[in-house]
Amino acid sequence: MQTDEELMAAYVAGDAGAFRALFDRYAPMLLRMLRRQVASDADARDLVQLAFLHLHRARLDFREGSRVRPWLVTIALNAKREHFRRTGRRRETTLEPERARGEGISSSDQLVAGEEAKRVRAALASLPDNQREVIELHWFEGLPFAEIADAVGANVSAVKVRAHRGYERLRMLLKETSNPGASGNVLAMAEPGDGLP
């Protein structure tokens, strides 16, 4: 399988199929990332399209040794920041719960799960942008710190500190807002066998 950088080099050389391969590889991730952050799915789709359009416009800037994934993530994050500046709109924290979790779960369980998901989204939304971006790339997208550092324009140590502080703050926020009596409470759902020895 060709690497991202080989695909990008092929695209710069005129291979349109390489662009499609890059799109197939990264559009789902960018869309997922942006859907968590902007006000509507339509905005998220527009920003992904804008990110790939900018990848095309910037293709002659691509140099050997650069990495495509941090490039694309940085473009998407910058496009999102610009979108916020222009529209002033961010992801609402009171969105309807996402689709049902799956079969075999009662509607009351789904309701509780939806409420918990809402609470977690609200906690995520209340983080400072720089911590939230790092957590989303680290936990949800599984990017290594070195790539996250490239994408957000900071050094690796700073990114690690942001992640640590962000996770710490999330834990505090979720503890503060938790209701120990609720059966679906995310911090009270630990199974007995889950824990540390």
Added chain:
Amino acid sequence: MDCREIHERLRNHDARALPDVQAHLVGCAACAQLVADEGALARALAPDVVPHDAAPAELESMLGAIQGDIAREQGWQARVRELPTPIRIGIAASVALLPALLALAFGGRADMGVYPLARMLLIVALFVVIAIGAVALGLQPLYARAVPPGLRPALILAAVWLPFILGAIPAAHLDHPASLAGGGADLVPRALRCFAFGMFIPAIPLTILTRFLDRDGHASLVRALLCASAAGLAANLILQVDCPITHPLHLLLGHATIAIVLVAAYGGVGLARTFLAQR
């Protein structure tokens, strides 16, 4: 073991502090937070609190839209904005500096012989550095690393205020007959002449050029303001090396107003667009 493997275990409800996990946590305070409290935070951040993946049809439709956008990227405007970034910045910087260099090549201001050299060099250096910095940030590609948050506003403010400050401080000298004009009845006509010269020689052409060189077509207000600031300073630069008048009111009215008019015009249009977008 890396962060991804730790996350995978946590997603599978395995928060046991096995030796390889412990070894990772020693150097990764972020994952330590996820593993703390028996992995409760990791469970809370389970994937189903975030939107689901896109459907293939949705992705196909997006790809079609992008391919349509790319197919429309034709003609000289597309070629100009696709130029490598150092070339785009180089073109804009040349247009900002060339008029002043030409003015100097043709002799420069009449009072050059008596103008304090250190003051002249300092002013020119400040104009050049701030103008090039503003144009470089204004044309920065979206993949570029973020700059410190205050740098862009600081450059815009510097570009607007520096000519005012230079006009407000005592005159550089009063030792040349050409420098003594620009006051009294001469104030408005000479100030208007300098304003028009600065505006129409480097400022407006540079503003238009940077709009084409900007890969976003000045859709970003901050980028547009940076380019407008650079254009205002380019105007002040040529006036600094060409206009011999040292009268403070002339400098304030005829020179310093150029940057503020450009920035105010772009800012007004940008704010109106933002207001309309937010409604």
